[in-house]
Amino acid sequence: MSTPKGPVLFDLDETAPAPTPADAPPVPDMIEPATQGQAMTTIAALAARPVSRLARWFWTLLLALVTTIASVAAWNFVTSLVSQNLYLGYAVAALFALFISVVLMIVIKELSAFARLGRIDRIQHDAETALAGEDLKAARAVVKDLTDLYKHRDDTRWGRDRLQDRQADMFDASALIALANHEVLTPLDKAAQREVEAAARQVATVTALVPLALADVVAALGSNIRMIRRIAEIYGGRSGTLGSWRLTRAVLSHLVATGAVAVGDDLLEPILGGSILSKLSRRFGEGLVNGALTARVGVAAMEVCRPLPFSKGKRPSVRSVIKAALSGLVSSKAS
Numbered sequence: 263m264s265t266p267k268g269p270v271l272f273d274l275d276e277t278a279p280a281p282t283p284a285d286a287p288p289v290p291d292m293i294e295p296a297t298q299g300q301a302m303t304t305i306a307a308l309a310a311r312p313v314s315r316l317a318r319w320f321w322t323l324l325l326a327l328v329t330t331i332a333s334v335a336a337w338n339f340v341t342s343l344v345s346q347n348l349y350l351g352y353a354v355a356a357l358f359a360l361f362i363s364v365v366l367m368i369v370i371k372e373l374s375a376f377a378r379l380g381r382i383d384r385i386q387h388d389a390e391t392a393l394a395g396e397d398l399k400a401a402r403a404v405v406k407d408l409t410d411l412y413k414h415r416d417d418t419r420w421g422r423d424r425l426q427d428r429q430a431d432m433f434d435a436s437a438l439i440a441l442a443n444h445e446v447l448t449p450l451d452k453a454a455q456r457e458v459e460a461a462a463r464q465v466a467t468v469t470a471l472v473p474l475a476l477a478d479v480v481a482a483l484g485s486n487i488r489m490i491r492r493i494a495e496i497y498g499g500r501s502g503t504l505g506s507w508r509l510t511r512a513v514l515s516h517l518v519a520t521g522a523v524a525v526g527d528d529l530l531e532p533i534l535g536g537s538i539l540s541k542l543s544r545r546f547g548e549g550l551v552n553g554a555l556t557a558r559v560g561v562a563a564m565e566v567c568r569p570l571p572f573s574k575g576k577r578p579s580v581r582s583v584i585k586a587a588l589s590g591l592v593s594s595k596a597s
Contacts, residue, residue, distance in 0.1 A: 336358055339354075340354055340355045340358060376508075378498065379494070379508070379509070381411065382411070382497065382498065382567065382568075382569045384407075385404060385407050385408060385411065385569040385570070386568065386569055386570060386571060388400065388403065388404050388407070389401075389404045389439055389569075389570045389571060390571055392404055392435045392439065393435055393436055393439060393571070395435075396434060396435045396436065397435055398433065398434060398435050398438065400435065401435035401438045401439055402429070402438065404439065404442075404570070405425065405429060405438060405439070405442050407569075408442055408446060408569055408570065409422050409425065409426070409446075411498050411569060412446060412498060415498070417449065417450075418446055418449070418450070421445040421446040421447075421448075421449065422445070422446060424445045425441060425442055425445040425446055428441060428445075429441060429442075439570060439573070440573045442570060443570055443572070443573045443576065444573075447497075447568065447569075447570060450496050450497055451564065451568075451578070453496050454492075454493045454496045454497065454560075454564050454567075455560075455564075455578055455583060455586075457489055457492045457493055457496070457560070458489060458493070458556075458557055458560030458561065458563075458564070458583055458587070459557070459583060459586050459587035460489075460587075461485045461486065461488070461489035461556050461557075461560060462553040462554070462556045462557040462560065462583070462584065462587035462588060463553065463587050463588065464481075464485050465481065465482045465485050465486075465549075465552050465553050465556040466549040466550055466552060466553025466554075466556075466587075466588060467549065467553075468481040468482070468485075468549070469481070469482065469548055469549035469552045469553070470546045470548070470549030470550070471549075478548075478549075478552065482552055482556065485556065486510065486556060486559055487507070487510050489556070489559075489560055489563065490509050490510050490513060490559075490560075490563045490567075491509070493560065493563045493564055493567050494509055494563075494567045496567075497564075497567045497568055497569060498569070509563065509566065509567070513559055513562045513563045513566055550588060553584070553587065553588055554584045554588070557580060557583045557584045557587055558580050560583065561577075561578055561580050561583060564578065565577070
């Protein structure tokens, strides 16, 4: 049987229409895991992790041992040098004395920073106690401590003068503390909020643009510590290195305990909307969530560092801070 030459014709079923591209099933969207702000979540978990008593004893004994060995080695070095060359030995001894003096000055500075933080904590606790019991006498004592805290600050002079003129007209504790909040702390709140917005923008930008592993964690940690330190300075609790770390641990521990660091995308819906956020690139969305969580940390830091609790309805909204911090970034990236 020979193979037929020429085109081969097939009979098509007239009843079945030919398929068209419109009949093809839609291409499913690429579903990526929701952004969770991994950098900020990691930082919160590390900072809020409790230190065991055994680890505390280990580091304390190690520090004591290293200090003792270094002191003995330095003493032996200086005494042997004095025996060999008197003038050179005394010069090196003077250098060691200067070094020890600088170390003592740093220790005194850290202790004074802890004292300032403790003073603010005490004023805040006394204010809460006065508000809870509507104790006008205690509230007046709180106001006096507040004015003493800021008596050397020129940026609070106008508010302190107005508070001094009007506090005699207040006859209940809540009204007096609300007046102190309005006259003295409102300008400081605005300055602290600007610091929070700047830190949120920085963390969002770095996380979105730097693809290096752990770089976003390091950048977010540095920005948050610097933000908390600046907020403490604004409210008068200038913290040293150890004080800054103590404040950071206190703020992040509070957020972890309340579950606040577990939420990210919901904070961005007022700016982006859920549908737009799901269309963003994975990296950019992660940056926005980290920036939002930084803003949440900043608002919590304001609560911790303020000498007075916020008056009712005066606490800054986390969403408003996020909107002010990230709206320009979003409009330039998402459009």
